[in-house]
Amino acid sequence: MAKTKSKSPAKPAPAAPANLDAEVAKKFVELKTEGNQAFARGDYAKALNVYDDAIKLLPTAAPERADIYNNKAACFIGQKRYKEAVKECSSALEVAPNSVRALQRRAKAFEQQGLFKEALADVTAINKTDLASPETQEQERRLREAAARGGAAGAAAARPRSAVAPGARGAGAAGGAGAAAAAAQNNKLQNLLQQGVFVAKASLGDDTKLVHLSLSNSYADVLAAVQQKFPSAGPFLLKYVDKNGDLITLTCKADMHVALGELVQQYQRQVQGQGAHGPKLTAFPPLKLTVQPCAEADVPKPPVEEELERAQMMAMQRAQLAAAQAKVAEASGAGEEAAHMDSWIMDFAQLFVQQTGLEPDKHIDLHNMGWEAVTKALDNTLHAEAAAPLFAKARDSFRDVAATGLTGWGQVHQLQGNRLLEAAGRAGQKLEEVKSAVEAEFAEAEKRFTEALSYSPEFFDAAANMCQLVFERAKLAAGLMPTPEPEKKAEGEANGKDGGKSQEQVAAEQAEAAAAATKAALANLTAAGVEGAKGLYASAMSWADKAVALAPKHDEAQAARAAEGGAAAAGTNPGEFSFKAQALVLKGNFMYEWSQMLAAVGRAEAEWRGELDAAQALFREAGCPEKDIRTALRNHLKAPELNIPAEEEEPAAKEEPAKAAAKEEPVEEKPKAKGLPSLEVKKAKK
Secondary structure, eight states: OOOOOBOOOOOOOSSOOTTSOHHHHHHHHHHHHHHHHHHHHTOHHHHHHHHHHHHTTSOTTOTHHHHHHHHHHHHHHHTTOHHHHHHHHHHHHHHOTTOHHHHHHHHHHHHHTTOHHHHHHHHHHHTTBTTOOHHHHHHHHHHHHHHHHOHHHHHHHHSOGGGSOHHHHOOOGGGHHHHHHHHHHHHHHHHHHHHTEEEEEEEETTEEEEEEEETTOOHHHHHHHHHHHSTTSOSEEEEEEOTTSOEEEOOSHHHHHHHHHHHHHHHHHHHHHHGGGSOOOSSOOOEEEEEEEOOGGGSOOOOHHHHHHHHHHHHHHHHHHHHHHHHHHHHTTOTTOOOOOOHHHHHHHHHHHHHHOOOGGGHHHHHHHHHHHHHHHHHHHHTSTTHHHHHHHHHHHHHHHHHHHHHHHHHHHHHHHHHHHHHHHHTTOOHHHHHHHHHHHHHHHHHHHHHHHHHOTTOHHHHHHHHHHHHHHHHHHHTOOOOOOOOOOOHHIIIIISTTOOHHHHHHHHHHHHHHHHHHHHTTOOHHHHHHTHHHHHHHHHHHHHHHHHHHHHHHHHHHHHHHHHHHHHTSOTTTTOHHHHHHHHHHHHHHHHHHHHHHTTOOHHHHHHHHHHHHHHHHHTTOOHHHHHHHHHTSTTGGGSOOOOGGGSOOOOOOHHHHHHHHSOOOOOOOOSSOGGGOOOOOOO
16 A cells, blocks of 8 residues: 655745844854854864754744754764764654654664664654655665564664675575575665665757766756756756656656656566576666756746755855865964855865765765765775785875975965065165065975975975075075166077177176176175174075985986886986986085175185085086086186186087987076076976
8 A cells, every 4th residue: 555645844944033033033043053064064062062052042932943953963973972862853853743854863863772663663754755765765674674673683684785695685595596686686776775876867869968966866956967967958847757658857856756766666676577687786777867948937946945955055065165264274374364265166065065965964864874885895905915005105195295285385485585575676675675574485485394394304395495495594684685687688689689699699698797786786795794694504505415415315216217117207317407416506506606795795715715616516516517617607706816717628528429419409498596597407307
């Protein structure tokens, strides 16, 4: 005999209670929203406290009390306090006797305590309403089986079918292999039902697209999901073919459940009728939907309760994302600034909910089911011996990703500090006018580099950037104010169109102008300022030594990658742009610039020449061309006192064919170095 189904009441709109004065109603809404946000974050204790404060504002018979009781029950289930959850659900049912949500959660709490008869009574009541679904019908079946068996056997029967051996449900010895196979296939179907997700095939004319849905999705959710798949279709009806071959129009969530129920029954009949030769289920069977264009007025509007439920769900999702955004902003020092949420984040959140059906206020009900499925699928993989090195590799990769991101973050602050200095120089400002702002940017950069090194102490990029930052601070402390760089020639002029000058002549003129600007800046230094910067210079050299020490390990890793995939796959020419070469040139640049500063304030020749000689040795060790080294020496303040070899004195070595061919390949242009623009090396790719 068919069950008589009663209509479940529509959910009340998430508005202020009408029977309260405006101030109290506003306070209630604020508290409920705060409790919902705490629940979405998993802070059940705080949510319970806030809900208690909210319910105190309501009259005894206020219908809104049922929502608060239900929310408290969800919190208690999250804390595994099932007795308290039962009590709250019962209170909700006293206010709203037909509350399906209260019945669902109380049944869950009863089942977790082994009270299968009580859980069965609640689920049976749900299945007498229009909100019955294949999921609740399967839940009723296994609870009925568990209640009949009782004890430990009942507990086993109450689990999803996938957790019980087929023999326990047995088709009987007389059933034969065909019956056993059919039972196994049916078990697979029930297991897929437990996962709560399925695929619909939506067809508009000759175009068919897959729509990923959840058993908990309403008609409003399905309509929105199909609209996203066919954005230019205009208004349309959603139809499916029922068991009698009729084309039925979907209008509400109950229609969706009827369609899915018939789909399940159809496949059950197939596996039972064909036995071992029946279809092999590896996924929930697809629901075929026909998208039929129509007039806007003919599209069935989702029921009010479904629209309200969807609006509440999206509001909860927005609150959850806002809370996460605020947390990130607070962690990054954003202070009291309002959290800004990009539209793409909200669009992604909506798409996620439509695709998965994991609504924020329903995740407690789905948590155990989903966790069981995921654990079962991953258990063997996670505990396999071969997984250990993969976990280690994943750990190191994510650690390096974090360090890379923090280093890039620090570089932004460092470049911003340099930009402030350059802008001040172009505007004719004094160093004191921008020094505090520059120091603030440098301090932020240092925080990020330090944090990156705390995650990965051997991270080369962070160490190299740190030594560069500390040296910039040393120059700032010494009072070195950069003068504006000469304007670069236009591309046409640089290509020899400036009065017939060659490209080499234009480049030489620009280098000469840059050297003149540097000398002008050095002329403003004082002996006291340079002396005060000695400590920072020593710190920069210490960081440079750390970068040099870290380089070989990174070069070895780079060589190993090159050996695996060839030099082209590694993205570098072995030895030419190595990490060690970078570190040596970086340290050499510091020593070169420091020797300039010492010479500018009249320090003894032994001091500035010692730094300069050491810099030249580092440049040669790094493999810098002698021509570039001579150019740097000619740009030094003390160039007249240096014994710089003439161009023709350099022996002309015969180039190997491979090297000559390499010269013809285009080389990536790099930004100029502060001290030795001609000695900047291409950064090795990692």
